[in-house]
Amino acid sequence: MKTEHSEASDILAPVRKMVQACIQCGTCTGSCPNAFAMDYTPRHLWRMVMMGLTDEIFNSLTFYLCSACYSCTLRCPRGLPLTEAMETLKQIAVKENRLVNKPSQLFYRNFMESVRRHGRVRETEFMTLYFMDMKHPFLPFRYMPLGLKLLRKGKLSFQLPSGGNTLDALFRKAVEAEEANP
Amino acid sequence: MKYLYYPGCSLEGTASEYDFSTRAFMSAVGAELVEVTDWTCCGASAAPAINFLLSLVLPARNLALAEKMNQDCDMLVPCSACYLNLKNAEEHAGKNAALLHKINTVLEEDHLVFGNKIRVKHLLEVLSKDIGAEKIRSLVKKTFEGMVIAPYYGCQALRPYIVFDDPEYPQSMEPLIEAIGAKVHRWDMGGKCCGASHTTTKPEVGIELVSAILKKAKGADAIVSVCPMCQMNLEAFQDRVSEYQHEDLHIPVLYLPQLLGLAIGLTDKELRLDSNLSDLNGFLRKSEAAHHGSIHS
Numbered sequence: 001m002k003t004e005h006s007e008a009s010d011i012l013a014p015v016r017k018m019v020q021a022c023i024q025c026g027t028c029t030g031s032c033p034n035a036f037a038m039d040y041t042p043r044h045l046w047r048m049v050m051m052g053l054t055d056e057i058f059n060s061l062t063f064y065l066c067s068a069c070y071s072c073t074l075r076c077p078r079g080l081p082l083t084e085a086m087e088t089l090k091q092i093a094v095k096e097n098r099l100v101n102k103p104s105q106l107f108y109r110n111f112m113e114s115v116r117r118h119g120r121v122r123e124t125e126f127m128t129l130y131f132m133d134m135k136h137p138f139l140p141f142r143y144m145p146l147g148l149k150l151l152r153k154g155k156l157s158f159q160l161p162s163g164g165n166t167l168d169a170l171f172r173k174a175v176e177a178e179e180a181n182p
Numbered sequence: 183m184k185y186l187y188y189p190g191c192s193l194e195g196t197a198s199e200y201d202f203s204t205r206a207f208m209s210a211v212g213a214e215l216v217e218v219t220d221w222t223c224c225g226a227s228a229a230p231a232i233n234f235l236l237s238l239v240l241p242a243r244n245l246a247l248a249e250k251m252n253q254d255c256d257m258l259v260p261c262s263a264c265y266l267n268l269k270n271a272e273e274h275a276g277k278n279a280a281l282l283h284k285i286n287t288v289l290e291e292d293h294l295v296f297g298n299k300i301r302v303k304h305l306l307e308v309l310s311k312d313i314g315a316e317k318i319r320s321l322v323k324k325t326f327e328g329m330v331i332a333p334y335y336g337c338q339a340l341r342p343y344i345v346f347d348d349p350e351y352p353q354s355m356e357p358l359i360e361a362i363g364a365k366v367h368r369w370d371m372g373g374k375c376c377g378a379s380h381t382t383t384k385p386e387v388g389i390e391l392v393s394a395i396l397k398k399a400k401g402a403d404a405i406v407s408v409c410p411m412c413q414m415n416l417e418a419f420q421d422r423v424s425e426y427q428h429e430d431l432h433i434p435v436l437y438l439p440q441l442l443g444l445a446i447g448l449t450d451k452e453l454r455l456d457s458n459l460s461d462l463n464g465f466l467r468k469s470e471a472a473h474h475g476s477i478h479s
Contacts, residue, residue, distance in 0.1 A: 033374060033375040033391055034375075034380070034387060034391075036390070037384070037386075037387045037390075064383075064384075065380070065384065065387065067337075067375050067377060067378040067379070067380055067391075068227055068230075068337070068338070068378065069337040069338075069341070069374075069375035069378075070337055070338070070341035070342040070349075071337075071341065071375075073341065073342050074341050074342060074349050074350070083342065087230045087231060087234075088234070090230075090231040090232070091230075091231065091232060091233060091234055094231070094232050094233070101383075103382075103383040103384065104231070104379075104383045104384070105231075107228070107379060107382060107383045108227075108228040108231040108232055109228075109232065111226060111228035112225075112228050112229060112232055112236075115222070115223040115225070115228075115229075115240075119220075119222035119223065120191045120194065120221075120222060120223050121191040121223050121226070122191075122195070123191075123192075123195045123196055124195075142385075143382075145421070146418050146419075149418070149459055150196060150459075153456075153457050153459065154457070155195060155196045155198065155457070156195075165220060165222060167222060167240075169291045169292070170239065170243065170288060170289075170291050170292055171236065173287075173288045173291045174233060174235045174236040174239045174288045175233060175235075175236065177235055177284060177287060177288055178233055178234065178235040178236070181284070
């Protein structure tokens with residue numbers, strides 16, 4: 001039997017499962033503090049997931065603008081896990097290497113790199129990694145006032161975290177286990 | 183009263199005053215904190231954006247470490263993002279045995295077993311329910327008569343897990359603020375989003391959200407927060423937001439245990455008041471005057 005969705009759109013399957021009972025009421029959009037900045041509103045995005053518009057979804061910034069406030073999840077009259085659906089889209093974008101929103105993806109990735117290396121995140125190291133990856137020579141200057149403020153308050157540490165246990169093996173195993181049996 | 187204590191990475195860095203003031207306050211009310219040995223990062227908002235299983239393994243690792251300590255008590259967590267992740271591990275593992283098994287397969291790598299035996303509590307739950315306003319009132323040495331405090335709860339202490347407060351109209355901080363003699367600032371921004379990491383990755387969006395909160399805080403003498411991410415967003419961008427809104431939106435922002443700590447007589451130093459990024463001097467002067475006014479009247 002021919003399925004409704006082409007093979008390429010199958011990467012959306014886990015998200016489709018989460019939102020298939022959506023009644024398009026728009027409560028999510030009305031509750032979202034970031035909807036004003038999105039190219040597609042949350043309600044619109046769920047419809048696009050049902051229609052399998054994979055490229056449009058992954059070229060949009062909508063799911064990266066979710067700040068996980070859980071207002072939509074709380075209010076959805078169908079009780080759908082909408083914040084989790086936004087997170088799942090972020091996870092699929094990483095897995096499929098669809099780099100649409102460079103700042104957010106590099107922010108998350110470098111945060112996790114610092115955690116993988118030392119077990120705890122060291123904000124100074126993670127922001128340095130982030131700036132290097134962004135390859136934007138003037139970007140660090142935007143954070144200079146804040147950086148200097150933090151430095152004056154003794155909040156920027158250039159030492160690595162105390163409990164320095166690498167989580168390398170744990171990370172590798174988690175990714176393997178997730179890929180083997182998602 | 184005893185708790186396992188999971189500070190989380192921010193409390194070792196940019197939110198060190200949250201760590202100091204939490205420990206100082208808890209000790210002053212006679213509660214013992216036992217820090218989880220060799221704790222590691224909970225995954226913050228980064229792990230859930232990258233890998234689902236990892237986002238549960240990271241908090242579960244810490245819960246497994248805590249279980250090994252055999253302390254027979256709940257776990258106290260001051261950071262809302264850590265709280266949510268640890269709670270996620272607790273909830274997912276409780277509902278899905280196959281997932282719990284999968285988490286444990288990964289944790290075997292570190293010779294750890296997660297049995298889902300520990301209850302995770304946010305600091306605000308401990309302050310408002312376990313300790314409570316009455317106990318705090320009985321310890322007050324310095325009242326904040328005539329001062330107005332805006333309670334800011336943020337998101338993840340309230341949602342999605344509805345544990346100790348109303349997720350739309352949070353109120354758990356109000357009796358605590360009233361217990362120290364202050365008035366509660368009436369606003370509807372207490373449970374609204376601070377912009378989280380947007381202030382870094384999408385500043386034009388983050389700044390809008392911070393602006394909306396600071397604008398409605400006008401009229402209050404200070405905002406109190408219970409999350410290092412919220413605190414950073416509300417404090418660190420006040421110059422930028424004021425410039426952008428053509429309006430002076432500077433306001434002192436304190437962590438809740440800093441404010442309550444002051445009221446029960448802890449010193450500025452014990453509460454690390456010099457570490458806050460917002461200017462607290464005016465607030466501290468006014469609170470001294472308020473206190474002396476209330477004893478002499």
